[in-house]
Amino acid sequence: MFFRITNLQKGFFYLRSISKAYSMSSYQTLKIESHKEFVFNVQLNRPGKANAMNSQMWIEIGKCFNELSENPDCRVIVLTGNGKFFTSGIDLYDVMNLGQEVANHDDIARKSQVIRKFIKTYQDCITSLEKCVKPVIAAIHNGCIGGGVDLIAASDIRYCTNDAWFQIKETEIGMAADVGTLQRMPKIIGNMSTFNELAFTARKFDAQEAKSIGFVSTVYETNESMLENVMNIANDIASKSPVGIQMTKRSIIYSRDHTVQEGLDHIADWNQILLQSEDFIKATMAVASKDKKPIFSKL
Incomplete structure (x- = not known):
């Protein structure tokens, strides 16, 4: 079989060469680095707050992954967390602020509209990882709680360190997970009985259990060895078409x-x-x- 690139195809594929250089936005709760060609490292960057996911972080996650999806210099994204924890989950101060906003309304329909808008915004931010056309690799160390599980469930590949632990925490605080875990994780692990137990009990599960149920691909001894290997995997993917x-x-x-x-x-x-x-x-x-x-x- 013989293939020939037409002038029209050349024009289509090289149109990007005449466009202006792509620039990233600045972020307050994320740190973006690129040490290898075509590989971007997105880091949750509120280490003093255990990378708790406040409203600004949620919005910036959505914006960042939407930008990287369009960035021709990016082919693979590695998601990590700075500091002691990968993330402690949703920042409860956000929930308190939501409560104050809801309290401004007397009617249940209007209260509900405020809450639904809040939920939908956060859902869209998490879904940005899935809608991003570039593969997203999550590298998790230590605690990954609540919203953090939602976040990594939307990634394409997951690795973790031996000290990593996970928790679908929502039932423990009187709610149901509402930004992706209940929808994505059962399809990832393929075992409804195990998933239901984790979701209903809100118990912690460690790296080895996460590996055994198929939630992560590999468990590494240290964060350093994990990041080294994950970056090599990302570099390999970035070398492909x-x-x-x-x-x-x-x-x-x-x-x-x-x-x-x-x-x-x-x-x-x-x-x-x-x-x-x-x-x-x-x-x-x-x-x-x-x-x-x-x-x-x-x-």
Whole structure:
């Protein structure tokens, strides 16, 4: 089979070369670094507050992942936490502020509208990890509580340290998890009995249990060894075709929520375009010439 890149295709794939350089916003609760080409490290950065997720952090998470999804210099994102904990979960001061806002209304319909808007905003911020077209790898150390479980459940790959522990805490504080854990985690671990127990009891589960139920892929002895290995994995992913990687993530998530046939139709519709891309041509030529490392353009 012979493929030829047309002038129209060249224009499409290289349109980005004439666009202005992409710049990131500044963040108060996140720290963004890139030490390897095409790999960005997003760090929860409220170490003095155990990385508690206040309203600003929730909003910045959504904004950050939306930006990185469009950033052609980013192909993989590694999510970590600065300080002692990965995150202690939602900042309860936010809940108190919400209570004050609700108290400003007398009618139950208006009170409910305030709460629903609050919940939907936080849901969208967590879903930004899933909607981000770049793979998101979570590297968790020590405590990952409540909203933190929601956050990593929306990532694509999860690793943790031996001292990591997790808790679906919401029933312990008189509510149900409402930003993704109840929807995503059962599909990740594939065992409703185990998941129901963790959600109903709000008990802590450690790194080894998280590994045994399939919530994390690998457990590392130290944070240093985890970050070293995770960055190597991210670098490996970043060396692959961004066209192939981004479509793979899109297809995985689509297929999770649709029938097998719908998933097959979805990928067929997309691959009829992608198999004409410069990435496919470069990769097949590299295989033919035994070149193990084709260089792919930004996307």
